[in-house]
Amino acid sequence: xxxxxxxxxxLKNFKKLLKSNNLKYTTQRELILKIIYDNSGHFTPxxxxxxxxxxxxxxxxxxxxxxxxxxxxEDAHIVSSISFGTQGKKYExxxxxxxxxxxxxxxxxxxxxxxxxxxxxxxxIAKKHNxxxxxxxxxxxxxxxxxxxxxxx
Amino acid sequence: xxxxxxxxxxLKNFKKLLKSNNLKYTTQRELILKIIYDNSGHFTPxxxxxxxxxxxxxxxxxxxxxxxxxxxxEDAHIVSSISFGTQGKKYExxxxxxxxxxxxxxxxxxxxxxxxxxxxxxxxIAKKHNxxxxxxxxxxxxxxxxxxxxxxx
DNA sequence: CTGACTGCAAAATCTTTGCAAAGAC
DNA sequence: GTCTTTGCAAAGATTTTGCAGTCAG
Numbered sequence: 001x002x003x004x005x006x007x008x009x010x011l012k013n014f015k016k017l018l019k020s021n022n023l024k025y026t027t028q029r030e031l032i033l034k035i036i037y038d039n040s041g042h043f044t045p046x047x048x049x050x051x052x053x054x055x056x057x058x059x060x061x062x063x064x065x066x067x068x069x070x071x072x073x074e075d076a077h078i079v080s081s082i083s084f085g086t087q088g089k090k091y092e093x094x095x096x097x098x099x100x101x102x103x104x105x106x107x108x109x110x111x112x113x114x115x116x117x118x119x120x121x122x123x124x125i126a127k128k129h130n131x132x133x134x135x136x137x138x139x140x141x142x143x144x145x146x147x148x149x150x151x152x153x
Numbered sequence: 154x155x156x157x158x159x160x161x162x163x164l165k166n167f168k169k170l171l172k173s174n175n176l177k178y179t180t181q182r183e184l185i186l187k188i189i190y191d192n193s194g195h196f197t198p199x200x201x202x203x204x205x206x207x208x209x210x211x212x213x214x215x216x217x218x219x220x221x222x223x224x225x226x227e228d229a230h231i232v233s234s235i236s237f238g239t240q241g242k243k244y245e246x247x248x249x250x251x252x253x254x255x256x257x258x259x260x261x262x263x264x265x266x267x268x269x270x271x272x273x274x275x276x277x278i279a280k281k282h283n284x285x286x287x288x289x290x291x292x293x294x295x296x297x298x299x300x301x302x303x304x305x306x
Numbered sequence: 307c308t309g310a311c312t313g314c315a316a317a318a319t320c321t322t323t324g325c326a327a328a329g330a331c
Numbered sequence: 332g333t334c335t336t337t338g339c340a341a342a343g344a345t346t347t348t349g350c351a352g353t354c355a356g
Contacts, residue, residue, distance in 0.1 A: 028337075060328095064322075067320095067321060086241070086347095102278075113282065126293055131255050132295045136294065137291070138289070141288045179312080213313070239345090
């Protein structure tokens with residue numbers, strides 16, 4: 001699903017956010033945001049850590065900083081996460097069109113989809129239960145097309 | 154949501170399952186199943202451990218056995234789990250009508266709901282993506298009615 | 307009896323925290 | 332300069348595993 005906002009704008013907003021909260025703009029924070037923006041996929045904290053180590057070996061970075069920054073970015077709704085039971089979470093860039101996920105049990109891959117009628121129905125359900133909805137996730141698990149093909153060969 | 158199967162039948166199936174897999178029928182396994190069946194709610198492994206310790210103090214039980222048994226029961230689709238990111242999973246009896254969850258961020262409570270049109274739509278989405286669906290979850294997070302009332306007081 | 311099961315404690319994961327040194331403004 | 336941020340290593344939290352004794356069939 002395409003990003004609906006340019007990196008320049010994301011960065012501008014991020015800097016503004018930092019400033020207004022009396023936080024500093026650091027190389028580590030920029031790189032973590034950039035990696036997530038550029039690679040439009042779903043990453044574990046460790047993935048992000050490794051990607052940065054690989055692409056920017058000259059930058060000092062600890063895994064703790066990745067966790068701290070992801071929390072920061074998630075609180076600001078710049079990234080969002082999807083959890084996998086005991087096996088941790090994956091993060092993706094959050095400022096794109098809302099969507100849900102198809103998660104493949106074989107390869108761990110994630111596809112995205114958006115369905116208008118489901119979105120509408122969720123609002124109705126929350127209303128019916130007098131529930132003040134702040135978020136909702138839908139995850140369909142199964143086997144993706146590629147892995148089905150692989151198996152029959 | 155009501156259980157659609159009696160405990161006798163559940164137990165009978167469970168024993169059959171154990172036998173056919175060359176597994177033993179033990180007090181611990183029975184109690185874990187029973188606690189989940191009787192208390193129609195959503196429990197962490199620790200909840201279950203504590204409930205049994207409390208109700209059956211004479212039975213020896215280690216937390217590891219709870220985890221092992223829950224895995225066994227989940228593989229057999231007798232219980233199902235819902236995950237909470239870093240904070241682990243909760244388990245519920247699985248052999249009842251399919252349903253989804255409303256999760257309260259304030260009190261951690263869980264309400265259940267079932268919506269026909271969402272179920273149908275999920276099947277269509279999977280088909281559209283050539284995805285072989287084995288399971289699907291929908292979780293609406295927000296604030297439940299009780300907690301909203303509490304706040305305004 | 308025999309092999310599966312259990313509790314215990316140790317290990318394994320994943321994530322968070324304390325702290326002294328480094329860096330942003 | 333001041334105050335936040337960082338990396339490191341240690342601590343937490345949750346779940347899994349190894350093992351010797353115990354128990355079901």
